Amino acid sequence: MSRVPVKMTINGRAVEALIEPRTLLIHFLREQAGLTGAHIGCDTSHCGACTVDLNAMSVKSCTVFAIQANGAEIVTIEGMAAADGTLHALQDGFRQMHGLQCGYCTPGMIMRAHSLLKENPNPSEDEIRIGISGNLCRCTGYQNIVKSIQYAAAKINGVPYQEAAE
Amino acid sequence: MNDMTPTQAERTGKLEGLGCRRKRTEDIRFTQGRGNYVDDLKLPGMLFGDFVRSSHPHARIKSIDTSKALALPGVKAVLTAADLKPLKLHYMPTLAGDVAAVLADDKVLFQNQEIAFVVAEDRYIAADATELVEVEYEALPVVVDPFQAMAPDAPVLREDIKDKMDGAHGPRKHPNHIFNWQVGDKQGTDAVFDTAEVTTKDLFVYHRTHPSPLETCQCVASMDKIKGELTVWGTFQAPHVIRTVVSILSGIAEHKVHVIAPDIGGGFGNKVGVYPGYVCAIVASIVLGVPVKWVEDRMENLSTTSFARDYHMTTELAATKDGKILAMRIHVLADHGAFDACADPSRWPAGFMNICTGSYDIPVAHLEVDGVYTNKASGGVAYRCSFRVTEAVYSIERAIEVLAHKLGMDSVDLRMKNFIKAEQFPYHSALGWEYDSGNYHVAMQKAMDAVGYPALRAEQKTRQEAFRRGETRQLLGIGVSFFTEIVGAGPSRNCDILGVGMFDSAEIRIHPTGSIVARMGTKSQGQGHETTYAQIIATELGIPADDITVEEGNTDTAPYGLGTYGSRSTPVAGAATAMAARKIRAKAQMIAAHLLEVSEYDVEWDIDRFKVKGLPEKFKTMKEIAWAAYNNLPPGMEPGLEAVNYYDPPNMTYPFGAYFCVMDIDVDTGVAKTRRFYALDDCGTRINPMIIEGQVHGGLTEAFAVAMGQEITYDAQGNVMGASFMDFFLPTAVETPKWETDFTVTPSPHHPIGAKGVGESPHVGGVPCFSNAVNDAFAFLEAGHIPMPHHAWRLWKVADGLGLHA
Ligand code: FES
Ligand code: FES
Numbered sequence: 001m002s003r004v005p006v007k008m009t010i011n012g013r014a015v016e017a018l019i020e021p022r023t024l025l026i027h028f029l030r031e032q033a034g035l036t037g038a039h040i041g042c043d044t045s046h047c048g049a050c051t052v053d054l055n056a057m058s059v060k061s062c063t064v065f066a067i068q069a070n071g072a073e074i075v076t077i078e079g080m081a082a083a084d085g086t087l088h089a090l091q092d093g094f095r096q097m098h099g100l101q102c103g104y105c106t107p108g109m110i111m112r113a114h115s116l117l118k119e120n121p122n123p124s125e126d127e128i129r130i131g132i133s134g135n136l137c138r139c140t141g142y143q144n145i146v147k148s149i150q151y152a153a154a155k156i157n158g159v160p161y162q163e164a165a166e
Numbered sequence: 167m168n169d170m171t172p173t174q175a176e177r178t179g180k181l182e183g184l185g186c187r188r189k190r191t192e193d194i195r196f197t198q199g200r201g202n203y204v205d206d207l208k209l210p211g212m213l214f215g216d217f218v219r220s221s222h223p224h225a226r227i228k229s230i231d232t233s234k235a236l237a238l239p240g241v242k243a244v245l246t247a248a249d250l251k252p253l254k255l256h257y258m259p260t261l262a263g264d265v266a267a268v269l270a271d272d273k274v275l276f277q278n279q280e281i282a283f284v285v286a287e288d289r290y291i292a293a294d295a296t297e298l299v300e301v302e303y304e305a306l307p308v309v310v311d312p313f314q315a316m317a318p319d320a321p322v323l324r325e326d327i328k329d330k331m332d333g334a335h336g337p338r339k340h341p342n343h344i345f346n347w348q349v350g351d352k353q354g355t356d357a358v359f360d361t362a363e364v365t366t367k368d369l370f371v372y373h374r375t376h377p378s379p380l381e382t383c384q385c386v387a388s389m390d391k392i393k394g395e396l397t398v399w400g401t402f403q404a405p406h407v408i409r410t411v412v413s414i415l416s417g418i419a420e421h422k423v424h425v426i427a428p429d430i431g432g433g434f435g436n437k438v439g440v441y442p443g444y445v446c447a448i449v450a451s452i453v454l455g456v457p458v459k460w461v462e463d464r465m466e467n468l469s470t471t472s473f474a475r476d477y478h479m480t481t482e483l484a485a486t487k488d489g490k491i492l493a494m495r496i497h498v499l500a501d502h503g504a505f506d507a508c509a510d511p512s513r514w515p516a517g518f519m520n521i522c523t524g525s526y527d528i529p530v531a532h533l534e535v536d537g538v539y540t541n542k543a544s545g546g547v548a549y550r551c552s553f554r555v556t557e558a559v560y561s562i563e564r565a566i567e568v569l570a571h572k573l574g575m576d577s578v579d580l581r582m583k584n585f586i587k588a589e590q591f592p593y594h595s596a597l598g599w600e601y602d603s604g605n606y607h608v609a610m611q612k613a614m615d616a617v618g619y620p621a622l623r624a625e626q627k628t629r630q631e632a633f634r635r636g637e638t639r640q641l642l643g644i645g646v647s648f649f650t651e652i653v654g655a656g657p658s659r660n661c662d663i664l665g666v667g668m669f670d671s672a673e674i675r676i677h678p679t680g681s682i683v684a685r686m687g688t689k690s691q692g693q694g695h696e697t698t699y700a701q702i703i704a705t706e707l708g709i710p711a712d713d714i715t716v717e718e719g720n721t722d723t724a725p726y727g728l729g730t731y732g733s734r735s736t737p738v739a740g741a742a743t744a745m746a747a748r749k750i751r752a753k754a755q756m757i758a759a760h761l762l763e764v765s766e767y768d769v770e771w772d773i774d775r776f777k778v779k780g781l782p783e784k785f786k787t788m789k790e791i792a793w794a795a796y797n798n799l800p801p802g803m804e805p806g807l808e809a810v811n812y813y814d815p816p817n818m819t820y821p822f823g824a825y826f827c828v829m830d831i832d833v834d835t836g837v838a839k840t841r842r843f844y845a846l847d848d849c850g851t852r853i854n855p856m857i858i859e860g861q862v863h864g865g866l867t868e869a870f871a872v873a874m875g876q877e878i879t880y881d882a883q884g885n886v887m888g889a890s891f892m893d894f895f896l897p898t899a900v901e902t903p904k905w906e907t908d909f910t911v912t913p914s915p916h917h918p919i920g921a922k923g924v925g926e927s928p929h930v931g932g933v934p935c936f937s938n939a940v941n942d943a944f945a946f947l948e949a950g951h952i953p954m955p956h957h958a959w960r961l962w963k964v965a966d967g968l969g970l971h972a
Contacts, residue, residue, distance in 0.1 A: 020290070023290075037200070039203070039381065040205070046892070078199045078200075080198070081198055090197075098189075098857070098859075098860045100196055101861075102379070103197075103692065104379075104431030136380065136898060138378065140860060141864050144860060144863065
């Protein structure tokens with residue numbers, strides 16, 4: 001099949017490649033760019049395991065052709081920690097609050113939460129639940145994911161994290 | 167002692183051992199996208215396999231034409247049954263003593279069954295090529311309803327075994343019959359039923375569903391033709407068993423088969439078995455001499471690899487008028503699909519279904535299970551439960567509610583009246599189990615107090631009156647369940663998989679500088695083993711958990727074990743871990759005595775050190791002892807400090823719990839809203855409460871899904887419905903209720919640290935709790951038993967059937 005050139009910035013790094021036009025962004029990221037953090041969990045755009053930031057918006061990268069990301073700015077889970085290795089507040093929050101078990105949904109969940117907190121830096125529990133409803137988790141029951149995001153929001157906002165009473 | 171000396175509490179705290187809410191080791195890589203899952207693997211020259219699947223549920227295959235697919239550039243091979251037959255691999259043995267087709271031979275038995283395996287340069291070409299394989303079918307009549315499977319004129323499904331009327335578990339009554347399994351005293355039970363004051367009889371259908379972990383099943387097989395060695399990376403909950411099976415099937419000596427289970431994205435029972443994808447990838451790699459990857463898509467996962475449940479349970483209780491249960495009788499019709507591929511221990515065709523007397527002291531009981539073939543996918547796996555325990559608990563916990571309603575008794579009172587009493591443990595059940603420990607009355611009372619049970623019942627009464635007066639359209643349901651699990655399979659005297667006893671193992675090695683590497687025969691799929699096993703070792707050996715690396719899944723380095731399912735890791739490998747650590751501590755004691763120049767009997771263990779009795783300032787820490795183990799040993803002692811233990815458990819463990827659910831149901835929309843869910847679990851000694859709570863949250867969420875909507879159905883023509891996340895209900899954060907967790911601690915008397923296992927309890931107890939809440943909401947309208955799943959449309963229909971929309 002004929003190939004077309006694409007160019008994008010992934011985690012601050014310029015990437016150029018020749019791809020089949022039908023290549024999905026998730027496959028491009030995982031198999032050509034070598035970034036296996038984002039995962040594939042379904043065929044129907046339901047699970048969100050493949051979520052990344054595309055021009056500062058959450059997208060399900062299984063539902064975007066790589067060519068559609070031509071010229072775009074992509075951030076994946078691999079781009080979340082600081083250059084010196086310091087974890088992003090969300091990465092820390094998920095660990096502190098036990099927001100993951102098998103870890104398969106986690107990169108997508110963190111990337112979704114990342115955009116969510118940009119849209120709404122101080123979300124209520126319900127806003128978080130609605131905000132992550134495009135991301136499925138089979139392991140955690142979401143309760144600790146909600147807390148992880150609240151923990152991260154507090155950390156980003158520079159306020160002490162207060163656990164809501166159960 | 168000066169102020170700088172750490173206190174005992176400080177020394178204990180530093181270990182992060184048993185009971186610590188220790189943050190998970192594995193999260194450091196997972197939160198950075200550095201997990202290492204099967205599909206992340208990319209090997210030079212790797213090819214990609216994909217299946218051609220049957221569009222028919224039951225049909226003869228008249229021809230398969232692969233020529234167009236083979237002509238597509240990039241396609242390297244197309245395997246069909248004709249290629250596998252000479253290798254005797256077109257069928258493979260199942261764990262249940264049956265065989266299952268790898269690639270359909272002359273007929274297909276369920277929709278989406280594997281027919282051909284296309285191998286191509288990348289996954290897109292492989293997918294294209296599957297479309298080019300032409301299969302000609304001759305449709306056959308379909309059996310979907312298990313109750314029709316044994317009709318005299320039912321079409322014969324399994325022609326390959328139609329003359330083999332002696333199955334793996336005794337005689338078969340019909341070509342579509344798999345086994346008849348009976349436990350208990352039939353005569354004694356029947357006699358009680360004949361004269362009992364009160365009896366109940368209901369058909370409880372536990373519908374077909376699927377474990378559906380977020381990562382599907384997948385593998386990479388890589389044959390090194392020069393060395394004659396095969397490496398298989400895969401989503402294996404039981405990697406060592408897979409290695410043995412692969413060796414037997416392929417004829418490659420077991421030491422030349424390397425099976426590796428890397429990080430696994432959830433299992434829940436889906437990843438125990440051997441699937442055609444694994445076999446085909448391995449065969450393709452052997453034939454082509456290059457690595458071959460196979461990754462299921464979600465549709466394939468839901469419709470082919472290992473469904474769960476599909477148990478049709480006719481459950482009867484006999485009792486006195488005042489609510490003393492006298493006997494239980496159950497007949498189960500078990501729909502196993504096209505092949506008997508249940509992942510149960512070999513001698514248990516219906517798993518541990520005979521735990522169905524539940525938490526109650528029922529003097530006599532009889533259980534009979536008939537397994538049948540239908541034109542559906544095979545499986546029958548333990549989806550987040552020990553083998554068939556979730557079915558058993560659903561059956562008894564629904565029956566208790568039905569009986570309470572018939573007696574006009576509160577169902578909690580009925581439970582309290584019939585619970586096994588604390589002093590009866592170890593308790594021998596009518597159907598043959600020895601419950602290790604329990605304190606049911608205390609747990610139930612604690613749960614009732616926590617939810618304010620009497621006030622809830624009062625509110626419900628008020629609501630019912632208001633409903634009758636037409637002042638509200640909301641019903642209030644109070645769901646109760648009390649469950650006893652049976653986990654930790656199991657003693658090798660009655661549990662084996664393909665003849666291998668169901669022990670498990672741990673190997674612990676202390677390095678000279680006092681850090682540890684430990685390896686187990688189990689395999690975490692998200693349960694956090696790297697964190698919790700380290701905590702067991704930390705407490706046993708006084709080395710901080712942070713200095714302990716736990717490895718699982720590489721069968722070359724880890725000791726042989728039977729894997730992780732049926733909540734067996736803590737009960738079995740957790741026990742092995744403690745036992746191996748104790749062997750090390752015994753040797754360390756001798757080394758310490760030698761270093762302290764006293765007799766072995768004059769030193770005693772103190773958190774992280776051996777000290778001289780009565781002289782606490784004279785001690786050697788475990789770290790110091792570790793160093794000495796490599797350079798300063800008692801004369802004649804073998805150097806090094808390591809141990810391995812294979813633990814054959816003396817008994818199962820029996821975790822239990824009391825759950826309450828409060829639910830509002832709108833009769834006009836059928837929408838059910840869980841207002842409150844409280845779960846009290848007793849899993850014995852608690853290793854890491856944070857992880858336990860996480861397991862309970864996850865298990866309850868899966869229970870909520872199953873009870874309230876998750877289902878794999880088939881239409882009358884055998885078309886599988888619900889094979890994508892469009893139709894298969896996986897709750898999001900919005901629908902999922904909030905969970906309250908609580909606990910009591912009743913240690914297992916036979917487990918070295920008293921732990922019982924917890925991962926599956928919330929699913930086992932949660933499903934009946936939700937279903938009981940729904941049933942309880944409608945019970946005052948005499949709705950009878952309302953079958954699961956309880957999604958809005960079905961609840962609306964229940965309300966409609968009761969005339970509530972008139
Ligand atoms: S893989 Fe499921 S939404 Fe993208
Ligand atoms: S942690 Fe396993 S799917 Fe979310």
